[in-house]
Amino acid sequence: MGPSATIVAGATAAPTVIDGSGRRLTLRRMTSLDKLRLFKAAGPSLAQNQPWLGMAVLACSVAEIDNVPVPPPVNEQQIESMVARLGDLGISAVAEAINEQFEPTPAEVVATAGN
Secondary structure (H helix, E strand, O other): OOHHHHHHHHHHOOOEEEOOOOOEEEEOOOOHHHHHHHHHHHHHHHOOOHHHHHHHHHHHOEEEEOOEEOOOOOOHHHHHHHHHHHHHHHHHHHHHHHHHHHOOOHHHHHHHOOO
16 A cells, blocks of 8 residues: 555544443544434434434444444434443543544644634
């Protein structure tokens, strides 16, 4: 694999995290379309419930559990089932991984300071 292919593969690689139960969770990057579908699955009332929706986004960000693909939920029951399947340990691990992914590095903070 050449240098360019290595860089592209690293940039597009799905992040993984091991939760407190030892499960390997592979995350998916939710696109705008994924989020739109999540709102539809949640329905009009739950799509406006920020705490519920935040938990749903974390659960829907999981693409695989122990290398077994997990399809995106398409209704409220499937979302809640995924939250139950992940449990507190899985949800916490996903939240930490997502926060680390979007948390700026010290170099990024310095580069953008004053802008």
